[in-house]
Every structure is written in C-alpha cells, then in structure tokens.
Amino acid sequence: MPHPHARLTVHGRRLLVDRVRAGRPIAHVAEEMGISRTTAHKWVRRWRAEGDPGLYDRSSRPLTTPHRTPADVENRICELRRDRKLGPARIGPVLGIPSSTVHRVLTHYGLNRLRWMDRPTGQIIRRYERSHPGELVDVDIKKLGNIPDGGGHRIMPRQQAAGNRQATTDVRRGGSPVIGYSFVHTAVDDHSRLAYSEVLTDERKETAASFWQRANTFFAEHGISVERVLTDNGSCYRSRLFGQTLSATGIVHKRTRPYRPQTNGKVERLNRTLLDEWAYVRPYSSNAERTEALTDFLHTYNYHRCHTALDGQPPISRVNNPAGQYI
CATH class of the missing domain: 1.10.10 (Arc Repressor Mutant, subunit A)
Structure with missing residues (x-):
C-alpha cells in the first residue's frame, strides 16, 4: 500500500x-x-x-536476515513464556541474551502481554469481532445490592448505615431488614460496542423479554438491524417467551457453552466497566440516585468515552449514522 x-x-x-x-x-x-x-x-x-x-508494490522485507535470533532460541523463549510466565528481564539471563531481544521475540509471536494468554494453558487467546453492527448483540444481567435511603456502609459508619436499612424497608428476614437487589440488564453490539442498559427489579423471563424489545428499539434508532443475540444459559433466556420475542423479529438466538462466560466476553467486560465507572465510582445516597446516574454514564460511554478496542474512538464512531447526529 x-x-x-x-x-x-x-x-x-x-x-x-x-x-x-x-x-x-x-x-x-x-x-x-x-x-x-x-x-x-x-x-x-x-x-x-x-x-x-x-x-505493484513489493514487500520491503529483506531476502535474508543474517542477524535474526535463531529459531531454536525463539522457541525456547516462547516455551519459558508459556510454561513459567516469565518476562524479558528473567528470560534474558536464563538464555544469556539481552532482554530487549526477548521482548522483540515475544512481541513478534504475540506473547508480550500476559493478559493475551490463557494462564493455565499458555495459549494465545483468540479474539474475534463481528464485521458490521447488528451481526451479533451480547446480552447479560448483572446483580447489584440495593442502597438504603440515606446511604449505605460505603459512605458512612456501619451503625448509621444499619439504621438507614431499618428505616428504608419493613421487610424482615430473620430479624434483619431486607433491602434486596437490582438487576442491570445490558445489551452491547459486538462490532461497535454500542451499549444499552436498564436497572430492573428482577431477572424473570417477562422482564428479560420486555428489556430486549426496548433494547432492539434503541439499536434500530441508531440504524442497527440486529441479526443474532448471544446470551448465557440463564432460565429467563432459556424460556419460550424470550425465544419467541426474538424470533418474532427474525433474530436468531445463540447461547454460550455452559460455564464458559468468555464466549460472551464483551458484555462481561462491559459489566465490569459499569461497576468501576458507574456503580462504584462514587458513593450514592440512595438506590434511585444510582439508577438515575446510569443514563449519563451510558451517554458518555457511547458518544464520548474512548474505547481501547476501537483505536481510542467511542462506540458511536462505528455506527452507520453520519457524524454529528448526536448531542
């Protein structure tokens, strides 16, 4: 080129x-x-x-590289990386070569980052990305403990937080007040990483089906026609109602292999981002306050927050809408 x-x-x-x-x-x-x-x-x-x-242009690669590290040394470097998870500073002295050479070899074989490897096997993690928006949407649910009115133990002494729990609810279980949980339903487009989330009261099949209908509307408003939906094997997703909701609009439902959350890794990673940058980013004085903050976070995530998997661009940059059509 x-x-x-x-x-x-x-x-x-x-x-x-x-x-x-x-x-x-x-x-x-x-x-x-x-x-x-x-x-x-x-x-x-x-x-x-x-x-x-x-x-046509030719490759600029030289025909011969007489100073290249021998193949057997490269193989030994990769073995030490996979088997013992050693870094360049430790592999270099073992093999009697500069650590800079070790780093160059590891980079060439894609082993320079431990997070790119499966720790037990040492194999490079195979990552994938769909070719266009809507080809696959990942859906998942994250369970969060509710915050009592006035705040919980994260922002005040536990004794005062316990008083807030007592005052917030009349529901008791074993003498203790039951605040309950919120369920964050999330859908993220595999190609663009455009995300839609709602904080709901449960994870029943009716709730999951209704959430998907609103999520599908959200994607349609951004010019994305969803073809497939990928979920885990939760009971709400295995229900006939959820399957019928998808098939009614011509969407194919895919489920992950049991006990294999990596398959749904993009929405799992978004769940972690939600915890770090929304749910626990600051202390909230009530559950309602935290829920209201989700809208602003999603706007920032979709339209302004740089995404490392998108070369530092926000998810909206990969959506087919013309630039400048959002606020």
Whole structure:
C-alpha cells in the first residue's frame, strides 16, 4: 500500500508506461508527472522485465536476515513464556541474551502481554469481532445490592448505615431488614460496542423479554438491524417467551457453552466497566440516585468515552449514522 504522499499509484505507473510506450521520452514524462527520472526509469524497467505484476508494490522485507535470533532460541523463549510466565528481564539471563531481544521475540509471536494468554494453558487467546453492527448483540444481567435511603456502609459508619436499612424497608428476614437487589440488564453490539442498559427489579423471563424489545428499539434508532443475540444459559433466556420475542423479529438466538462466560466476553467486560465507572465510582445516597446516574454514564460511554478496542474512538464512531447526529 503506497504512503499517503506517493506520487505514483498503480494507476499512475500504468499511465507512465503507456506514455513511454507511445514513444515519448522518459525524461519528459517524468517531468509531467512530477517524479524523478530515476523513478520513471525504475518502473519502466520493472514493467519490461515482469509485465503488469511488476507495477505493484513489493514487500520491503529483506531476502535474508543474517542477524535474526535463531529459531531454536525463539522457541525456547516462547516455551519459558508459556510454561513459567516469565518476562524479558528473567528470560534474558536464563538464555544469556539481552532482554530487549526477548521482548522483540515475544512481541513478534504475540506473547508480550500476559493478559493475551490463557494462564493455565499458555495459549494465545483468540479474539474475534463481528464485521458490521447488528451481526451479533451480547446480552447479560448483572446483580447489584440495593442502597438504603440515606446511604449505605460505603459512605458512612456501619451503625448509621444499619439504621438507614431499618428505616428504608419493613421487610424482615430473620430479624434483619431486607433491602434486596437490582438487576442491570445490558445489551452491547459486538462490532461497535454500542451499549444499552436498564436497572430492573428482577431477572424473570417477562422482564428479560420486555428489556430486549426496548433494547432492539434503541439499536434500530441508531440504524442497527440486529441479526443474532448471544446470551448465557440463564432460565429467563432459556424460556419460550424470550425465544419467541426474538424470533418474532427474525433474530436468531445463540447461547454460550455452559460455564464458559468468555464466549460472551464483551458484555462481561462491559459489566465490569459499569461497576468501576458507574456503580462504584462514587458513593450514592440512595438506590434511585444510582439508577438515575446510569443514563449519563451510558451517554458518555457511547458518544464520548474512548474505547481501547476501537483505536481510542467511542462506540458511536462505528455506527452507520453520519457524524454529528448526536448531542
């Protein structure tokens, strides 16, 4: 691929050759096209030797690399990384080579980050991404403990927090007040990472089906037509109601392998982001206050927060809507 300021593309090189074949002097053609005579002679000479294939860019990789680290040493570096999880500073002295060489080898084989490896097996984690928005949407539920009115133990002494629990609810279990839980239902597009979440009171099949209908509307408003939905094997997702809700709009339902949450990894990672940057980012004085803050967080996440998997761009940058159509 030519660099952005290249004078000649493949089309330009063909034009150069055609003008020279027509009988025009190479020096005149080079001046017209804003290139040196040396460059013009190079492409004409390559065309005469190889034909049209010679007009395409070649790899800049050298034919031989006599100073490259031997293959058996590279293999040994990779073995120590996979088996013992050692870093360059420790592998280098073991093999008697510079740590910078070890780091270069690990980078070449994709082993320079331990988080890119499956710790038990040492194998590189295979990551995937769907090719366009809507091809796959990951759906999941995260359970959160409710906050008593006035705040919980995270922002005040436990004795005062216990008094807030007593005053918030009349429900008792074994003499203790029951505040209960909230359930964060989340849907995230696999390609764009555009996300939609709601804080609901349960995880029943009716609730999950209703949530998906609103989530599907959200994606449709952003120009995304959902083709598949991926969930875990929770009872609400295995219900006939949830399946019928998807099939009614022509959506295929996929479920993960049991005890394999990595398959639904994008929404699982979003759940962690929700905890770090919304649920626990600051102390809330009530459950309602935390729930209200979710709307602002989702707007920031979708439209402004840089995403490392998207080269630092927000999820909206991968949606098919024209730029500038959001606030």
